[in-house]
Amino acid sequence: MASTTFRVFRFQPDSGDLESYHQDFSLDHEEKTTVLDALLRIQNEQDGTLAVRYSCRSAICGSCACKVNGKTVLACMTQVEEAKAESGSSTLQVDPIGNFAPIKDLVVDMTSFWEKFKAVKPYLIPDGPAPQKERLVPKAAMEKVAKESACILCAACYSECNSLAADPEFVGPAAFAWGYRFAADERDAQRKNRAKLYSGQHGIWDCTRCMFCNERCPKGVDPRDAIEKLGAIAFQEKVTKDKGARHAKAFLISMRTGGKLNEQLVGGLTDPVGGAFNAPLALRMLQKGKLPASPLTHRVKNRDQVTKLIKNVKETI
Amino acid sequence: MPRQFAYYPGCVAEFSSKELNATTKALAPLLDIELLPMPQATCCGAGDIAEAKPNLYLTLNVRILSEAEEMGADILTICNVCTLNLRRANKMVREDPRLLEQVNGELVNAGARPYRGTIDVTHLLWYLATEEGLSLLEQRGPKGLGGLRVAPYYGCQLLRPSSVMGFEDPDRPQSLERLITALGGEVADYDGKTRCCGFPIILAREEVALRESHVALAGARDAGAQAMVTPCPLCHLAMDAYQRKTEQLMGEEYAMPVLHLPQLIGLALGLPTQTMEFKRHFTSVDEVLQTVGA
Numbered sequence: 093m094a095s096t097t098f099r100v101f102r103f104q105p106d107s108g109d110l111e112s113y114h115q116d117f118s119l120d121h122e123e124k125t126t127v128l129d130a131l132l133r134i135q136n137e138q139d140g141t142l143a144v145r146y147s148c149r150s151a152i153c154g155s156c157a158c159k160v161n162g163k164t165v166l167a168c169m170t171q172v173e174e175a176k177a178e179s180g181s182s183t184l185q186v187d188p189i190g191n192f193a194p195i196k197d198l199v200v201d202m203t204s205f206w207e208k209f210k211a212v213k214p215y216l217i218p219d220g221p222a223p224q225k226e227r228l229v230p231k232a233a234m235e236k237v238a239k240e241s242a243c244i245l246c247a248a249c250y251s252e253c254n255s256l257a258a259d260p261e262f263v264g265p266a267a268f269a270w271g272y273r274f275a276a277d278e279r280d281a282q283r284k285n286r287a288k289l290y291s292g293q294h295g296i297w298d299c300t301r302c303m304f305c306n307e308r309c310p311k312g313v314d315p316r317d318a319i320e321k322l323g324a325i326a327f328q329e330k331v332t333k334d335k336g337a338r339h340a341k342a343f344l345i346s347m348r349t350g351g352k353l354n355e356q357l358v359g360g361l362t363d364p365v366g367g368a369f370n371a372p373l374a375l376r377m378l379q380k381g382k383l384p385a386s387p388l389t390h391r392v393k394n395r396d397q398v399t400k401l402i403k404n405v406k407e408t409i
Numbered sequence: 410m411p412r413q414f415a416y417y418p419g420c421v422a423e424f425s426s427k428e429l430n431a432t433t434k435a436l437a438p439l440l441d442i443e444l445l446p447m448p449q450a451t452c453c454g455a456g457d458i459a460e461a462k463p464n465l466y467l468t469l470n471v472r473i474l475s476e477a478e479e480m481g482a483d484i485l486t487i488c489n490v491c492t493l494n495l496r497r498a499n500k501m502v503r504e505d506p507r508l509l510e511q512v513n514g515e516l517v518n519a520g521a522r523p524y525r526g527t528i529d530v531t532h533l534l535w536y537l538a539t540e541e542g543l544s545l546l547e548q549r550g551p552k553g554l555g556g557l558r559v560a561p562y563y564g565c566q567l568l569r570p571s572s573v574m575g576f577e578d579p580d581r582p583q584s585l586e587r588l589i590t591a592l593g594g595e596v597a598d599y600d601g602k603t604r605c606c607g608f609p610i611i612l613a614r615e616e617v618a619l620r621e622s623h624v625a626l627a628g629a630r631d632a633g634a635q636a637m638v639t640p641c642p643l644c645h646l647a648m649d650a651y652q653r654k655t656e657q658l659m660g661e662e663y664a665m666p667v668l669h670l671p672q673l674i675g676l677a678l679g680l681p682t683q684t685m686e687f688k689r690h691f692t693s694v695d696e697v698l699q700t701v702g703a
């Protein structure tokens with residue numbers, strides 16, 4: 093038997109209390125108990141008003157995501173004793189997932205998450221009339237989208253997405269993992285349209301690469317990698333007007349000119365009209381010697397190899 | 410015998426943040442490190458080339474690894490982004506012999522040397538934050554940081570994804586804390602230390618990026634830090650060069666000096682302040698220098 097104190101986030105606005113707080117519950121439990129089982133026992137044995145969302149108890153439905161000692165996990169997939177050992181704390185603080193408004197205790201309002209999910213058109217849109225039989229797809233083609241197909245929409249990735257915290261309208265990791273899953277499916281005929289749909293404001297170029305989504309995803313979906321692959325699809329489809337895409341293009345040009353990043357080129361090509369490199373900051377950058385005087389600086393030895401690679405390497409995304 | 414490394418400072422430390430490169434080079438002999446130049450090494454492409462041309466991105470990074478292999482030395486970096494990209498490419502080809510073969514085919518066609526997969530990539534922070542590194546610092550008899558209260562700022566790409574980086578727990582990292590303490594500083598702890606500085610999108614989505622760096626800057630300030638320290642030149646640009654813009658956007662003041670990791674070590678070991686080129690910083694470090702008696 094083990095014993096644990098659970099410091100649980102409480103918020104019960106329907107009872108008239110609009111303030112949230114943490115409440116401690118002590119529980120004696122088996123060594124091998126999950127956080128979800130512990131919460132359900134607290135609900136059954138100590139406080140029937142505790143609100144927890146769950147369904148499958150086996151890491152499939154995606155409804156039990158919450159934060160345990162600050163880290164977003166699936167409650168049904170997380171052993172209490174392991175979480176204690178990992179965080180080095182005998183108390184487990186359980187909070188609702190981040191970047192969402194709590195409705196009641198650990199239950200959050202996921203409306204925005206579903207809206208964004210719908211907005212990426214998460215279904216196949218083939219061309220022409222449906223075939224007589226099912227559409228057969230070679231195994232290799234499905235392997236391309238196997239990781240992303242494993243997403244269970246638990247929102248663990250959203251919970252700590254840094255771009256989302258700064259901009260609640262960012263479409264975000266899970267929706268883009270689904271977006272890639274369809275954009276890269278050879279039965280789908282909307283590759284270019286999808287590239288356009290995903291490339292706007294709050295789209296793929298808003299991802300700040302904080303890597304929290306890859307770190308947190310309990311299913312190994314690696315949504316950040318899916319966003320990266322959507323960028324490559326945008327390039328293949330020549331959907332490169334967005335400032336984010338221009339920034340990536342500037343890197344390529346910079347690589348072609350000298351093999352290294354040239355700050356002046358990248359700044360100028362990303363946003364020729366103003367933006368971040370607007371006058372006062374650019375001036376101070378120049379004064380501090382933080383912008384090169386010429387776009388032709390930085391040349392690596394054996395640059396011809398780089399030129400050849402840029403010319404020869406084929407993209408297979 | 411000094412430990413030899415193939416030195417990959419990355420593009421930013423070679424230009425925009427020259428002070429970082431200069432300090433690292435000046436520090437190396439004091440740390441028993443010999444930094445071997447890599448004249449053929451290109452930019453790692455950051456996340457940008459990966460987002461546009463993933464196969465090219467992989468091949469360019471493997472070409473860099475191959476140059477180090479030819480030199481017979483592991484790679485040492487001083488940038489989070491370079492570390493992630495080089496390690497990621499290394500992991501990809503080491504785990505997939507067919508992919509390595511394919512990439513090597515491209516390299517050989519372009520006249521470059523094929524890669525055998527024998528190189529490790531480490532960051533200066535990781536090299537120094539081991540028992541060995543810390544005892545090396547102690548032997549150097551640091552004059553110390555005089556109790557300077559320093560907020561460690563890790564940023565993202567040196568911690569995550571841990572499957573590629575793997576030096577320490579990405580949620581509870583301790584390497585910077587260990588260094589700060591070993592050098593006679595005090596740690597100002599705060600939640601924002603593992604969050605994003607926003608730099609990757611600062612040119613494309615400035616406001617979103619500045620809102621991100623605000624979290625770390627405000628966190629460090631509220632924890633009573635006299636300075637922040639970072640192992641990444643891009644985080645440094647976001648926190649230092651853009652600090653005033655963030656202040657303007659958020660309507661708050663941070664007045665937070667931001668030190669590159671080698672500068673913090675340099676201060677503790679008594680490296681001349683001119684060598685560390687603090688004049689290239691946007692936010693003044695004068696008070697920091699006073700506190701440590703530099």
Ligand code: SF4
Nearest residue numbers: 243244246247249309
């Ligand atoms: S990508 Fe991973 S973390 Fe995000 S919703 Fe899907 S399964 Fe959950």
Ligand code: SF4
Nearest residue numbers: 253299300302303305
């Ligand atoms: S890498 Fe991008 S999508 Fe993933 S959590 Fe960070 S900002 Fe969000």
Ligand code: FES
Nearest residue numbers: 148149154156168
């Ligand atoms: S209860 Fe279904 S994923 Fe945890």
